[in-house]
Amino acid sequence: MxxxxxxxxxxxxxxxxxxxxxxxxxxxxxxxxxxxxxxxxxxxxxxxxxxxxxxxxxxxxxxxxxxxxxxxxxxxxxxxxxxxxxxxxxxxxxxxxxxxxxxxxxxxxxxxxxxxxxxxxxxxxxxxxxxxxxxxxxxxxxxxxxxxxxxxxxxxxxxxVHQLLFDYLSSLLRMESAATLGPLVSRHVADLLAAAFNTGSARPPSPGIRAARLAAIKQHIAQNLRDPALSAEQVSRKFAISDRYIRQLFAEDDTSFSSYVSDQRLAYVHGCLTDRGQMLRRIADIAFDVGFTEPSTFYRQFRMRYGRTPTEVRQAALRAIN
The missing domain is CATH 2.60.120.10 (Jelly Rolls)
Structure with a gap:
């Protein structure tokens, strides 16, 4: 064993x-x-x-x-x-x-x-x-x-469901922290295995299936952050599930689809602002590049998330470098 x-x-x-x-x-x-x-x-x-x-x-x-x-x-x-x-x-x-x-x-x-x-x-x-x-x-x-x-x-x-099992296992092996989630991972894998072995069952999706779908959607978001058209409706077409179901998945994760996308975009901008190699890039260009089409919305959300303006974050990073 x-x-x-x-x-x-x-x-x-x-x-x-x-x-x-x-x-x-x-x-x-x-x-x-x-x-x-x-x-x-x-x-x-x-x-x-x-x-x-x-x-x-x-x-x-x-x-x-x-x-x-x-x-x-x-x-x-x-x-x-x-x-x-x-x-x-x-x-x-x-x-x-x-x-x-x-x-x-x-x-x-x-x-x-x-x-x-x-x-x-x-x-x-x-x-x-x-x-x-x-x-x-x-x-x-x-x-x-x-x-x-x-x-x-x-x-x-x-x-x-077979593809979902494969994708979920692949994502675990890319995660640095997967081993810290042992019991949860085991339950999810067991649910996915049961669904894969019982292909054709009419039972509702188990928690493991829902977790794997959410992980796959989050991976898709990470790969498409720069697309300003990224939306729950677009993702629903990609995964052949309803946008209502997508919103339910994020609600169960204590967030919403739009909030999650916004947080990921803000984190991307923050990373660029503190990156030594990107100090000369215009803040507005970075924001636009990652899908923020309205500057006022971006600046308001950034300050709410980090408690500082993008300029203040960059200035702090420059002081640390110097």
Whole structure:
């Protein structure tokens, strides 16, 4: 089972290992000891393994860039009694061999569902990006019936809830503080997994689904702050949900869509005003660049947020630099 260690996020690159020890390290330490898998790097390719892993008490999630490899869960390794479930996505898809159940080929970008209490072999030829979620069976068993009967290629990237699960996990691995939110993250992931495994259920969205949608919307806002037309209506068209539902999501987060967008824009301007490399930029140009089309509105909101005018913030930053 997953070790009950403190929540943390760890990055690893095989390039940090002396070249003549890399193959041995991946096979023996990372493969057999850490992942409990027999790993066979493709000897015709230069060994690449760059990974970032979030460890929580009941799950771990890894995003990596890996050279072609084959992964085996063997009878010998199954003696550890681990019955965790692994859900692994891969850029080029997988060829999965399941003794007694046949072979499965997953589509590029789709996931393979693998149980660690069974033998299997997975081959990947294009893992320029790959992501694996390993979680305790007890996290999902109460939420999904007949868990062991679900097809190994059930989780794709085309159903909205499947994409939502993938995007939420990806966002966690980009967050520096995700490990500090352990219990909350676990609940959200469990909700998303249940929805993904139970695709087609008519039940209302769980808190985990709503949290993941809100996170995806916030990411979209961050990427489009400079668009003066950014609005709840625009976002609703992007995500194919109603603008009323979007406003409900932000209300549950103790804010509103417009307030959140305004706060993010103000934070962007504040960062520019204190940036040594942008001291010569006109304040009005910075504000306009990030979507403030009315100068009076910008100056009023900035002072309300920071208690000082933009000019005063810049002057304070200049004094600190000098």
């Amino acid at each position: 997953l070790a009950d260690t403190a929540a943390q996020t760890v990055s690893f690159s095989v390039s940090d290992i002396p070249e003549h020890h890399r193959d041995e390290f991946i096979r023996d330490f990372y493969g057999r000891l850490q992942m409990r898998l027999q790993v066979e790097p493709d000897q015709t390719h230069r060994l690449v393994f760059d990974a970032r892993t979030l460890f929580l008490s009941d799950l771990k999630c890894t995003m990596a860039s890996v050279s072609p490899m084959t992964w085996h869960r063997t009878t010998e390794l199954m003696a550890d009694g681990n019955d965790d479930i692994a859900l692994s996505w891969n850029k080029g898809g997988y060829r999965v061999s399941l003794p007694g159940r046949g072979d499965v080929t997953t589509r590029p970008g789709a996931a393979a569902i693998l149980s660690l209490d069974r033998r299997w072999t997975v081959q990947a030829e294009d893992s320029r990006w790959t992501m694996m979620l390993q979680f305790k069976r007890s996290l999902l068993a109460p939420l999904v019936r007949n868990l062991d009967e679900i097809a190994p290629d059930h989780i794709g990237r085309f159903q909205p």
